[in-house]
Amino acid sequence: MRALKDVKAAKAPTRRAFSERMKEYGSIDKDFVVFEADIGYSTYSYLFGEAHPERYFNMGIAEGNMVSAAAGMAAEGRKVVASSYGVFLTMRALESVRTYVCYPNLNVKFLSSHGGFTPAIDGVTHQATEDIANMTTLPNMKVICPADTISSRKLFDVAIETTGPVFIRLMRDPYFDLYEDKDSFHLGGSAVVREGKDITIVAYGDIVFEAVEAAAMLEKDGISAEVIDMYSIKPFDRKGLLGSIEQTGALLVVENHQKRNGLGYELSNFCIKHKPIPFDNLGLDDTFAESGDYFKLLEKYGLSKIHIAKAARQIVEKKG
Amino acid sequence: MTRVDTAKTIKERAACLDKIAREVRERIINMIYRAGSGHPGGALSAADIATALYFDILNIDPKNPRWPDRDRFILSKGHACPVLYACLAMRGYFASKHLDTLRKFESILQGHPIHKTPGVDMTTGSLGHGLSIGLGMALDGRLRKKDYYVYVLLGDGEINEGLVWEAAMACSKFHLDTLIAIIDKNRLQMDGACEDVMPTGDIASKFRAFGWEAFNMDGHNMEDILLTVEKAYKVKGRPVAIVADTVKGRGVSYMENRFEWHGKCPDRDQYKCALKEIREAEQ
Numbered sequence: 001m002r003a004l005k006d007v008k009a010a011k012a013p014t015r016r017a018f019s020e021r022m023k024e025y026g027s028i029d030k031d032f033v034v035f036e037a038d039i040g041y042s043t044y045s046y047l048f049g050e051a052h053p054e055r056y057f058n059m060g061i062a063e064g065n066m067v068s069a070a071a072g073m074a075a076e077g078r079k080v081v082a083s084s085y086g087v088f089l090t091m092r093a094l095e096s097v098r099t100y101v102c103y104p105n106l107n108v109k110f111l112s113s114h115g116g117f118t119p120a121i122d123g124v125t126h127q128a129t130e131d132i133a134n135m136t137t138l139p140n141m142k143v144i145c146p147a148d149t150i151s152s153r154k155l156f157d158v159a160i161e162t163t164g165p166v167f168i169r170l171m172r173d174p175y176f177d178l179y180e181d182k183d184s185f186h187l188g189g190s191a192v193v194r195e196g197k198d199i200t201i202v203a204y205g206d207i208v209f210e211a212v213e214a215a216a217m218l219e220k221d222g223i224s225a226e227v228i229d230m231y232s233i234k235p236f237d238r239k240g241l242l243g244s245i246e247q248t249g250a251l252l253v254v255e256n257h258q259k260r261n262g263l264g265y266e267l268s269n270f271c272i273k274h275k276p277i278p279f280d281n282l283g284l285d286d287t288f289a290e291s292g293d294y295f296k297l298l299e300k301y302g303l304s305k306i307h308i309a310k311a312a313r314q315i316v317e318k319k320g
Numbered sequence: 321m322t323r324v325d326t327a328k329t330i331k332e333r334a335a336c337l338d339k340i341a342r343e344v345r346e347r348i349i350n351m352i353y354r355a356g357s358g359h360p361g362g363a364l365s366a367a368d369i370a371t372a373l374y375f376d377i378l379n380i381d382p383k384n385p386r387w388p389d390r391d392r393f394i395l396s397k398g399h400a401c402p403v404l405y406a407c408l409a410m411r412g413y414f415a416s417k418h419l420d421t422l423r424k425f426e427s428i429l430q431g432h433p434i435h436k437t438p439g440v441d442m443t444t445g446s447l448g449h450g451l452s453i454g455l456g457m458a459l460d461g462r463l464r465k466k467d468y469y470v471y472v473l474l475g476d477g478e479i480n481e482g483l484v485w486e487a488a489m490a491c492s493k494f495h496l497d498t499l500i501a502i503i504d505k506n507r508l509q510m511d512g513a514c515e516d517v518m519p520t521g522d523i524a525s526k527f528r529a530f531g532w533e534a535f536n537m538d539g540h541n542m543e544d545i546l547l548t549v550e551k552a553y554k555v556k557g558r559p560v561a562i563v564a565d566t567v568k569g570r571g572v573s574y575m576e577n578r579f580e581w582h583g584k585c586p587d588r589d590q591y592k593c594a595l596k597e598i599r600e601a602e603q
Contacts, residue, residue, distance in 0.1 A: 072456020
């Protein structure tokens with residue numbers, strides 16, 4: 001557990017940290033290749049390209065071709081990263097991802113930047129707010145979302161060591177560093193970033209920080225909230241979650257994603273089967289977002305710390 | 321059945337291949353009839369090209385399906401898979417008894433090709449992806465400094481898909497002279513004539529405009545197929561597209577040039593008639 005005062009402003013966004021580690025890995029595994037779709041300076045995959053130009057393939061603005069070509073190369077036994085924005089990877093290239101990567105269970109890892117509405121000012125065309133739904137639905141696909149730069153680097157290694165396709169949701173802007181170099185991460189794992197006993201708040205990516213701040217607000221109201229960074233979305237940490245909600249007896253899931261078919265739906269399903277408790281989830285409520293300041297969007301679409309704290313109080317009240 | 325003796329003259333090779341192609345056609349009809357469904361039209365139009373590839377052109381080893389130095393073959397028009405399965409069984413990748421299980425529960429021969437079937441280099445079936453997959457495989461070969469070729473067989477209807485042209489641009493960008501795309505131009509697609517559904521125009525010119533070398537050939541003339549592929553080997557620095565003029569349903573008179581036979585199974589009388597025609601063509 002780390003106190004909020006210990007959280008430090010990150011020097012880089014998760015997309016950059018992930019790509020920096022990818023570049024380093026390129027020197028370790030000489031068969032490893034990266035495919036990019038003309039946004040290498042935004043995903044930071046160019047760092048790999050500069051270090052290993054012979055293994056960096058820029059396929060232009062053609063995500064479907066990029067992913068099917070990546071599949072062709074992975075079918076030859078290589079580990080491949082295909083890099084783009086989430087909104088394009090998970091929709092424009094969805095059939096390539098499903099039929100040519102997931103079905104043959106190939107080693108293609110998706111560097112998916114600009115997750116949720118973190119590209120806030122760009123507007124809806126560039127916001128990936130259905131990516132988790134699309135990717136978690138695919139058989140063989142694993143889905144992870146690091147919240148800070150330290151977990152980004154470590155989860156790159158996790159993705160590479162995992163057999164088959166892995167989707168990694170990354171964010172546009174730098175937030176904070178929650179973790180330390182000694183912390184470890186694994187597929188199907190989660191991290192308790194704040195301990196509490198009255199309610200469990202689950203979040204991933206950028207929303208972890210809002211959840212941590214909401215927990216601090218709740219503390220003033222005498223509510224002790226536990227915050228879990230569910231960095232491994234599929235598979236998620238069933239044991240960790242169950243342990244937490246058995247103790248707190250209440251669950252709130254918050255995500256920068258559509259409410260429908262996101263992690264909230266998944267965990268509500270889990271609770272119904274294994275531990276029926278007061279529950280709510282926050283996310284985009286069957287709506288698109290819009291252009292604008294990221295924090296204003298959080299406010300308007302119900303994902304800010306104030307909304308999280310309010311929802312948490314209501315759930316705790318239901319416990320009676 | 322082994323590869324045709326490539327030391328023979330081209331006429332002798334062509335004669336051997338014609339004979340094999342008749343057996344391939346017979347197996348296609350048998351397979352689809354027993355499955356009760358499938359795509360005879362496009363399998364028969366591609367039968368001579370696939371036979372030439374599997375029994376002469378491809379450098380492959382059926383005893384070692386994943387041999388790293390082998391030539392790759394991607395059946396981008398995956399619905400024509402009975403032709404692929406017939407060739408693979410005849411080359412000994414798996415026992416011929418499996419052909420009777422096409423499209424059936426738990427068969428190794430799925431309705432469209434999958435990566436797990438011995439001899440199948442990659443899953444295909446949803447149209448338009450094969451050239452992209454071939455692109456990835458050809459880039460892999462270059463990185464590994466291997467000299468294998470990647471052959472991709474596409475349909476002329478299939479090139480309606482925009483993805484084909486994304487891949488065409490990229491193959492040209494990377495100067496992939498180890499990639500040969502063959503377009504089975506049988507002029508028909510599922511809903512009718514390509515000319516009516518979505519006119520493709522001069523396919524060879526389109527590939528040339530994308531930076532490819534392109535040739536035309538008669539997709540039912542073994543000598544022409546062998547010579548055109550020989551010609552493709554001489555092209556350096558860019559990929560080659562071969563536009564093969566073919567007849568949909570070739571070898572079965574009532575299926576020829578009829579789009580209705582794109583994805584239809586013959587009834588008992590039609591089945592007998594088809595086999596008779598294919599066998600009689602032998603005399």
